[in-house]
Amino acid sequence: MTISTEAAAVSAEAVPTAAAPQRRRRRRDRAGYLFLLPWFIGMLFTIVPFFASLYLAFTDYNLLNPPEWIGLANFRDMFSDPKLLQSIRVTFTYTFVSVPLSLVAALLVAMVLNRGIKALPVYRAVFYLPSLLGASVAVVLLWRYIFGFDGIVNAFLGWFGIAGPAWTSDPDYALTTLIILHIWTFGAPMVIFLAGLRQIPVQYYEAAAVDGASKWRRFVSITLPLLSPIIFFNLIQSLIASFQTFTQGFVMNNGGGGPANSTLFYNLYLYQQGFNQFNMGYASAMAWTLLVIIACFTAVTFFTAKYWVYYEN
Amino acid sequence: MSNELPHTRHPSQPLTSFASPNPSGSAAHAMGTPPSLTRRNLVKASGIAGLGLGLGTGLGACGRGFGGGGDDDGDGVELNMVWWGDAARAEVTQAALDIFTEETGIAVKTEYQDSGPYADKLATRFAAGDEPDLMAMRMDSLREYADRGALLDLNTSGDAVDLSGLSESAATLAEVGDAVYGVPAGLNAIGFIVNQDVTDQYSIEIPDGDTWSWDDLAAFAKAITDASGGEVYGTGFEAATLANLVVWTRQQGEDFFTEEGTLGITAGTVEAWFDMIAAMRAEGGFPPAGFFEQVGGGPEQSYIATGDLASQIIPTNNFLGYNQAAGGNLALLRMPGETTSTRRGQSVDCPHLWSIASGSENQAEALQLLDFLTNDLRASEATGTTRGVPANTQVAEDLAPSLEPDDQTATEYLAGLQAEDLPRSYTYPPGGSAIADSLAAIAVEVEFERQSSADGAAAFIAEAEGALGQ
Numbered sequence: 001m002t003i004s005t006e007a008a009a010v011s012a013e014a015v016p017t018a019a020a021p022q023r024r025r026r027r028r029d030r031a032g033y034l035f036l037l038p039w040f041i042g043m044l045f046t047i048v049p050f051f052a053s054l055y056l057a058f059t060d061y062n063l064l065n066p067p068e069w070i071g072l073a074n075f076r077d078m079f080s081d082p083k084l085l086q087s088i089r090v091t092f093t094y095t096f097v098s099v100p101l102s103l104v105a106a107l108l109v110a111m112v113l114n115r116g117i118k119a120l121p122v123y124r125a126v127f128y129l130p131s132l133l134g135a136s137v138a139v140v141l142l143w144r145y146i147f148g149f150d151g152i153v154n155a156f157l158g159w160f161g162i163a164g165p166a167w168t169s170d171p172d173y174a175l176t177t178l179i180i181l182h183i184w185t186f187g188a189p190m191v192i193f194l195a196g197l198r199q200i201p202v203q204y205y206e207a208a209a210v211d212g213a214s215k216w217r218r219f220v221s222i223t224l225p226l227l228s229p230i231i232f233f234n235l236i237q238s239l240i241a242s243f244q245t246f247t248q249g250f251v252m253n254n255g256g257g258g259p260a261n262s263t264l265f266y267n268l269y270l271y272q273q274g275f276n277q278f279n280m281g282y283a284s285a286m287a288w289t290l291l292v293i294i295a296c297f298t299a300v301t302f303f304t305a306k307y308w309v310y311y312e313n
Numbered sequence: 314m315s316n317e318l319p320h321t322r323h324p325s326q327p328l329t330s331f332a333s334p335n336p337s338g339s340a341a342h343a344m345g346t347p348p349s350l351t352r353r354n355l356v357k358a359s360g361i362a363g364l365g366l367g368l369g370t371g372l373g374a375c376g377r378g379f380g381g382g383g384d385d386d387g388d389g390v391e392l393n394m395v396w397w398g399d400a401a402r403a404e405v406t407q408a409a410l411d412i413f414t415e416e417t418g419i420a421v422k423t424e425y426q427d428s429g430p431y432a433d434k435l436a437t438r439f440a441a442g443d444e445p446d447l448m449a450m451r452m453d454s455l456r457e458y459a460d461r462g463a464l465l466d467l468n469t470s471g472d473a474v475d476l477s478g479l480s481e482s483a484a485t486l487a488e489v490g491d492a493v494y495g496v497p498a499g500l501n502a503i504g505f506i507v508n509q510d511v512t513d514q515y516s517i518e519i520p521d522g523d524t525w526s527w528d529d530l531a532a533f534a535k536a537i538t539d540a541s542g543g544e545v546y547g548t549g550f551e552a553a554t555l556a557n558l559v560v561w562t563r564q565q566g567e568d569f570f571t572e573e574g575t576l577g578i579t580a581g582t583v584e585a586w587f588d589m590i591a592a593m594r595a596e597g598g599f600p601p602a603g604f605f606e607q608v609g610g611g612p613e614q615s616y617i618a619t620g621d622l623a624s625q626i627i628p629t630n631n632f633l634g635y636n637q638a639a640g641g642n643l644a645l646l647r648m649p650g651e652t653t654s655t656r657r658g659q660s661v662d663c664p665h666l667w668s669i670a671s672g673s674e675n676q677a678e679a680l681q682l683l684d685f686l687t688n689d690l691r692a693s694e695a696t697g698t699t700r701g702v703p704a705n706t707q708v709a710e711d712l713a714p715s716l717e718p719d720d721q722t723a724t725e726y727l728a729g730l731q732a733e734d735l736p737r738s739y740t741y742p743p744g745g746s747a748i749a750d751s752l753a754a755i756a757v758e759v760e761f762e763r764q765s766s767a768d769g770a771a772a773f774i775a776e777a778e779g780a781l782g783q
Contacts, residue, residue: 063440064461149604166603171757255429256750260757275433276746278457280440 056284063278074285084286086261087269090175090249094265095242098182103234106186110193111223124191131187140181140251144168147177168252171260178248178263189234196230197223225310232309236301243294246271266290390678391420395438396449396498396665397431399611402699409695413685419678439463444670446679450495451665453555453741453749455487456574458668459494460743465669465676466492473680475688478705480731482661487668489740495666496687499701501630501723502661502730503556505530505646508639511623515540522646526653527589534598537623547598548624549616551605552590553756555749556662557626561586563736564650564658574742576777580770587759587766602760612638629726630664630701633719645726660738661731664701702727747780 057074059067078084113123133139146152147167154164167177204222213221224231246267249257257264257272267290274283396406403425410421424445426434432454438444439458450458458464467474474496476484487495507519517536520529534547550557559569561582568577593599600621612631616622618638627635629645636643648659667686669679686692693703693712698720703709713724755773758764764772 062461063436064458064463144606148606166606169603169606169757170761171763172761256753258753258757260754260761260763272750275436276750277744278436 053284053287056281057288058285059281061279061281061284063280067281070281074282075289077282078285078289083261083264083269087257087264087266090257090262090264091243091245091266094175094179094182094245095239098179099235099238099242101179102183102186103189103231103238105183106188106190106234107193107227107231109186110190110197113190113194114197124194128187128191131185131190133185137247137251140248143177143181144252169259171258171262174252174259174262178252181248182242182245189238192230192234193227196227200226226312228309229311232301232305236298239297239301240294243290243297389418389420390675391422392447392675392678392682393422393424393445394447394682395424395431395435395445397428398425398699399427402696405696405699409686409692412689412691412695413682417678417681419681421682439670442672444672446670446673446675447682448668448670449498449665450487450668452486452663453745455494455666455668455740456489456743456745459489459492463671464494465671465673466494467496467669467680468493470676470680473677474684478688478707480661480704480706482731482735482737483663483704485737486663487666487740495668496683497663497701497704498665498667498686499630499698500661500663500704500727500731501628501701502659502727503560503626503648504629504632504723504726505624505648506617506627506632506635506639506643507624507646508617508622509642509644510640511537511541511545511620513642519644519646522644524652525646525649527649530649531589531593531596531598534593534624535596536598538597543597545623546600546604546621548593549600549604549622550626551756552587552760553749553753554626555752556628558583558586558752559738560648560658560660561650562658563660563738564654564656566655568736568739570739570742570745572739574739574781576748576774576781578774578777580767580774583770583773584766587756587769591759591766602762615639617643628664628701629723630698632723632726633698633717636719645722647726657733657735659730660735661727662738663704698724706731742781744780744782748777751776751780 056067058069058071060070060073061067109127113120113127117123130139148154149166149169151167153167157164165173167173200223204226205218208218208222244267245265249263249265249268250271252263253259255268255272257268266286270283270286270290273279273286394410396402398406403423406423406425410423414420425431428451431449432451435445435448444463450464455464467476468491476493476496479496483497483500484493486497487493505522509519512519515537517533517540520533525533530548537545537547552558555569558578562569562578565582565585567579567582571577590599594601604621605616612618612627612634615625615627615635615638617625617635626648632643632645651657651659667683669676669683673679687703688705688708690708690711693708694715697716698712702724703712709724709728713721716724752773755764755769755776759766759769
């Protein structure tokens with residue numbers, strides 16, 4: 001969005017007199033780089049650790065002594081590490097359940113909000129809020145109370161004579177609780193969906209209504225195809241974010257990934273390896289493996305895009 | 314549970330100040346609503362964002378900053394001292410340091426945070442070659458650092474720090490072979506607290522805390538749960554807290570860790586521990602599976618303060634805090650089974666050690682500060698027993714009269730233990746934190762009966778031996 005406002009500003013001031021679409025373009029480029037500058041500066045701080053971790057992935061490094069080159073041993077160890085397999089299982093379950101559900105929730109709410117509700121900005125903000133807070137420590141703590149053994153949820157279930165489970169400390173339920181938390185934070189994709197919905201020309205719907213298309217038909221034949229690029233964007237974003245889940249697992253059970261490793265997310269285990277057990281080499285190898293995993297899923301999603309993502313032009 | 318059980322599972326400390334290292338996508342989403350989204354651009358953006366976020370994985374965790382870096386230009390030396398704890402502890406610590414600075418002219422810059430983040434920060438500072446001069450060191454991390462040559466062997470520094478005033482058990486706490494890598498910042502033990510308001514209310518007699526057995530505990534706990542109609546559970550503690558299991562193990566005649574740094578506990582002992590707790594749970598004296606959620610950290614959030622439990626296990630240096638939080642009528646008992654088992658199980662431990670970095674450029678001054686903190690009564694008068702009873706017995710004795718009554722109770726409790734002949738406890742071998750993690754996971758499997766106590770015990774022994782490289 002910075003780019004578009006920027007472009008507007010530049011074209012407003014650049015008077016297209018005598019010369020030079022060229023000069024105009026140069027000025028625009030310069031402004032563009034200027035806006036990118038903070039990112040470049042930030043990148044400098046990332047690039048060194050980035051390549052350092054690539055090197056460390058092939059070493060035995062305990063933070064205190066110099067790293068020792070051990071080739072592919074870290075990667076080989078990963079195959080026989082039951083906790084790593086558990087963390088992959090947790091992360092995949094979490095991702096493949098919560099991402100689709102949260103996108104559906106986001107789309108539903110976006111469609112409701114798109115029906116011309118008064119005070120839309122207020123609603124939009126209210127629904128967006130959880131996604132700003134969802135990954136924060138405070139909210140996870142709050143969540144822990146709500147789903148606590150004597151928490152609100154169980155008190156509510158109690159009214160109906162249901163003895164609720166230990167939502168956060170029973171290994172059969174802890175991950176489910178985190179998935180519900182994730183779905184609740186649908187605000188970010190929702191805002192983007194809403195923006196997408198508002199771009200779909202009303203004429204399409206009017207024409208379809210005239211032809212007698214049902215609401216469902218209009219949704220399937222107009223909304224979904226025209227929204228598919230936005231869905232695609234949200235899907236990629238959510239997938240990537242979800243694979244990297246850390247805070248929820250860390251805070252919910254005080255950094256342990258418990259109960260019984262049922263919320264041991266990949267990144268959480270990576271962190272434990274690096275910072276609790278000082279296996280920084282192994283942790284680096286894990287980080288790069290996750291990068292490859294995420295890249296694969298992103299690539300597959302991109303590959304399938306041509307079958308279901310529709311661009312008008 | 315609390316801030317500093319000496320052997321609690323590693324990451325179980327409160328994490329209130331933890332900042333997420335994970336960008337988790339919300340930053341990328343937080344763009345708000347663009348006035349015009351062109352779909353092509355969005356797709357491009359998603360590719361770029363995908364790359365960026367993907368690259369961010371794991372690296373974010375490495376990039377968390379750590380301050381420090383003494384400015385030792387100029388004449389005066391400035392020591393950097395780091396520890397974990399809360400603001401109240403910071404205040405009393407600063408008071409002690411002010412005395413030191415005034416007397417020696419050596420400035421001390423301190424940094425502190427919660428124990429979880431503290432462990433990370435310490436590790437990264439060492440990794441960056443920016444180690445502090447004097448630092449709080451967890452007992453179970455001691456060998457992770459010492460074995461890698463990161464800490465100063467106090468035996469090589471002559472008599473800069475006078476350790477003669479320490480009791481035998483205190484002086485050997487940080488001993489590894491012939492080397493000494495730290496001085497206890499304070500001494501504590503674990504103890505059983507019982508809320509006498511509850512026992513009075515239901516007219517239940519508290520067993521003799523010096524001689525009670527685990528069976529006595531079970532009967533006592535059941536009586537309370539029954540009498541209160543399930544309103545209050547008689548007792549409760551986490552099966553996975555190492556400090557608790559260590560006492561049990563020693564009572565059975567085994568060492569959790571042996572002198573050689575191997576695993577001494579046997580599967581039978583672990584199984585019996587699980588079974589003992591399961592039996593109390595079945596009778597009702599112990600809360601049901603899933604009860605312990607580790608909500609919150611300090612005494613205020615403890616289950617005894619909330620009135621859900623009538624008794625629990627605490628580190629004794631926190632007795633004052635628990636008593637204040639739980640209504641002021643707590644009794645401090647020894648652990649059950651001390652006189653009814655094979656041998657004594659309790660030991661004198663320390664919440665943390667003070668250690669000096671082997672790479673410190675100001676070792677002489679750091680040693681001076683360490684000596685002050687250990688042997689100067691004024692230092693202990695300033696800090697009280699926030700880190701436990703002073704390791705120097707003379708200081709502890711002189712300090713006692715000026716303490717709050719609750720701190721005096723805890724001090725007497727510890728003095729009583731120190732005067733007795735307890736089997737020596739051995740320092741954690743490297744890999745200790747992985748053992749704590751593995752016990753935490755398995756204890757839950759057993760608690761929810763997803764695994765039998767025998768299977769759980771066998772799995773624990775296998776994992777623990779693996780972690781120690783046995």
